[in-house]
Amino acid sequence: MKVLVVGGGGREHAIIWKLAQSPQQPKLYCAPGNPGIAQLATCVNISAEDVQALADFAEAEGIELTVVGPEAALLLGIVDEFEKRGLRIYGPRKGAALIEGSKAFAKEVMAIANVPTAASAYFGELEAAKEYVRAQGAPIVIKADGLAAGKGVVVAHTIAEADAAIDLMMKDKAFGDSGKQVVVEEFLSGQEATVMAFISGDTVKLMAPAQDHKPAYDGDQGPNTGGMGTYSPVPVVDEALLAAVEEKIIRPVIYFLANNGSQYKGTLYVGLMLTADGPKVIEFNARFGDPETQVVLPRLETDLLDIFNATIDGTLEELAVTWSDRAAVCVIMAAGGYPADYRKGDLITGLDQASDEAVIFHAGTKQSEAGITTNGGRVLGVTGFGADLKTAQEAAYRTVEQVHFADVHYRKDIAEKAFR
Template sequence: MKILVIGSGGREHAIVKQFNASPSVDKVFVAPGNAGMVNDAQIIPIDSMAFEELAQFAIENEIDLTFVGPEQPLVAGIVDHFTKHNLRIFGPNKAAAQLEGSKSFAKELMKKYNIPTAAYETFTEVDKAKAYIEKLGAPIVIKADGLAAGKGVVVAMSVDEANTAVEDMIGNQLFGESSSSVVIEEFLVGEEISYMSFVHNGQIYPMVISQDHKRAYDGDKGPNTGGMGAYSPVPQIASEVVELAYNTVVVPTVKAMEQEGTPFTGILYAGLIITDDGPKVIEFNARFGDPETQVVLPRMTSDFGLFITALMNEKPFELEWSDAEMLGVVIASAGYPSDVQKGAQLPNLAVLEEAGLHVFHAGTKAGTEGFIANGGRVILVVGSESTLKEAQQKVYIGLSKLEWEGLFFRKDIGWRTFQ
């Protein structure tokens, strides 16, 4: 098969690597990709939002399957566009991608179909939002209704902080049209997990779970980011809890989308919090999580190309996973997530690979002396061992061998499982 992957980040690098390792796949293209993917796919310099150019490339190069990584093209309707050209593409269409593209759509769906989530209200006016905050008190969660690259959530520990978030989002249009409406939720307490599933026409193939670290700094301090690291499995979460989440969240959501006339194909990502009352949904995404993909997808031992083909042809498939335990640490540019300072020279990454670590490129470009930081999250370094503790030690020993000037990373990824 010939595969086209859409996107340019660390998640897409993991998808590319997985297809590249599949015996059923002859050739992998990635558009627009990044410089660090050059050994795993042919880089195609077409923007992920240039739907017609991408479709024409797929036609001219007889692409068998296109796999969409990021949320923006999905929400904008890339699947609908490819479908019009009779091209096979894996991901939700525009209507189904609302599950991620609109927080209020997702919350209303959950309310209608009794899918467990935090109590909430949606607002478009600053004064009404502030009155609701005053009524509920803090801590409280403020979310931009639309897409905000993983940065549109503020967990406010005081009423003043919550009011400022509302003023920034609605009043000052911090995320443009995406924050003209905000969802305000009750603050829930518990362990968070990322539970992703492959879905097509009511078929559901759940993946192994993972846990992400959203806060920028050690000890879960600092602002929310797109994710500073992740690990899989999550030993402190019992298998019974995962099964409960499957039955109370995943299956009902897939059925609800069908009943609403917006059947879901693609990656259903359920960001869950495990409360005393059971699993509750924090958010849905309509694609793989980043950085969770980089520690989940490499655990798949099945042929990825064969599996996606079987899924889309509605043929049964025995999806198999490795017992390897994986932990990944994001290396970010100084100032991330707000005042990102690009341009740092990366050290010799071959040192990490020689130590048996996997390097996934997110925001890198080629320079005269190796790679240069070209984004907020630059690379993700993953250790794979028989235990998470060994994987964690392997990553941090590897990182300690290099200088990271102009860059930073958390030193405590995986801490919840070692308490």
């Protein structure tokens, strides 16, 4: 079977890595891919957002299954276009993907479906947003309404920080049109957790939970990022909590979307805050999380190719999706300065240091004459494995210490919350 994965980051590398383990031995392609992916698949020089070119390639090459990694492609309607041409593709259609594409839309869905989330208000006018902040007080959360690569969220601890965040999004247009409107949200306290699910119509198959680390620095300090590391399993997420997430959050949302003409097929990501009042939704994503995928898929025992096909065919309910007991910890190695300005083009050494206890997923890398160089803010995701989280954490950091590039930055406390 010929399989195309759309995207070129760490998440896509993890998907390709898992598909390469399938006993069905699919022939793998990735567009545009990266140097790490190129070791497992044929990389195709097509942008993940060039929907027409991707569909043309799939037709010409006889691709039998396409898997969409990034959110932007979903919001551009890649699934709609492929299905229109009779091409098999894994991911939600544009209407369903709006659950990630607009935070205001997601809030409306949750309000109607009675899904627990932070109290919030939506603004298209700068001064009105600031007046609301002053009325509510701080701490408070400011979110760009649209896609912002995980960076469009500011936890403001003072009114001045909130005003600055609103200016950054609405006046300075730091996130382009994504910040034309903002959602101002109640600050929730507790531990975060991610629960993803494979969804095909009414069938929900939960994935192993993970916990991401969004702030740039140790101790959850500094600006939000796309994610600086993650681990799975998560001790604070038990079977009862998972059951509650499915019944009180996931099912009401997918039923609402289906009843409004947007049946969900693909991966749904639920970002949660585990508050004293129970789990509340921070965000939805319409695809695999990054870097959560880098610790969740290594724990998957079922053939991922079977899951993708069953989701598309509507037979997911008949498939047993099972998970291993082993633990995984992923540490993101970022370029110095990320998520603000950072440079590219620094040579990376030590990439051959991965072993049976760890794998290095490429995120922002590029092949040059000198070798593999940095080409993004989040450069690598180093995932360590072990019988327990401590062993997996030690395996990840052992490998991290053997990989080098100029001004490398990584958090040194990934998974520490699990031990408290």
